[in-house]
Amino acid sequence: MSPGVPAADSPQDLFRQRTRPVDGEGRHLEWMGYRTNKGVPFFRWRKRGFTAGRMAFLMQHGREPVGQVRARCDYEGCVAPGCVEDQAMRDQLNTTFNAIFGGLS
Numbered sequence: 001m002s003p004g005v006p007a008a009d010s011p012q013d014l015f016r017q018r019t020r021p022v023d024g025e026g027r028h029l030e031w032m033g034y035r036t037n038k039g040v041p042f043f044r045w046r047k048r049g050f051t052a053g054r055m056a057f058l059m060q061h062g063r064e065p066v067g068q069v070r071a072r073c074d075y076e077g078c079v080a081p082g083c084v085e086d087q088a089m090r091d092q093l094n095t096t097f098n099a100i101f102g103g104l105s
């Protein structure tokens with residue numbers, strides 16, 4: 001912990017401390033913290049490891065993500081809670097898409 005940085009009370013707090021809005025409306029968030037050697041935004045809180053994507057997803061949806069968390073927006077590397085989705089959500093979208101358009105041909 002570097003001097004002057006208050007200890008985070010929760011992983012959500014830590015997440016907020018390590019992100020910064022990339023546009024005026026604050027819809028997209030840039031990760032300012034550590035990345036793994038694969039480039040995945042990552043942090044530790046009380047000896048537990050979190051990826052930024054997982055934390056963003058938890059904050060937005062209140063459940064653990066299934067599979068890989070990715071932003072669906074156009075901002076490269078965005079970790080905004082409102083932008084991330086997991087594999088289950090992508091599967092759901094595909095299923096809906098097929099249900100609507102799959103039978104037309």
Ligand SMILES: [Zn+2]
Nearest residue numbers: 028073078083
């Ligand atoms: Zn975004």
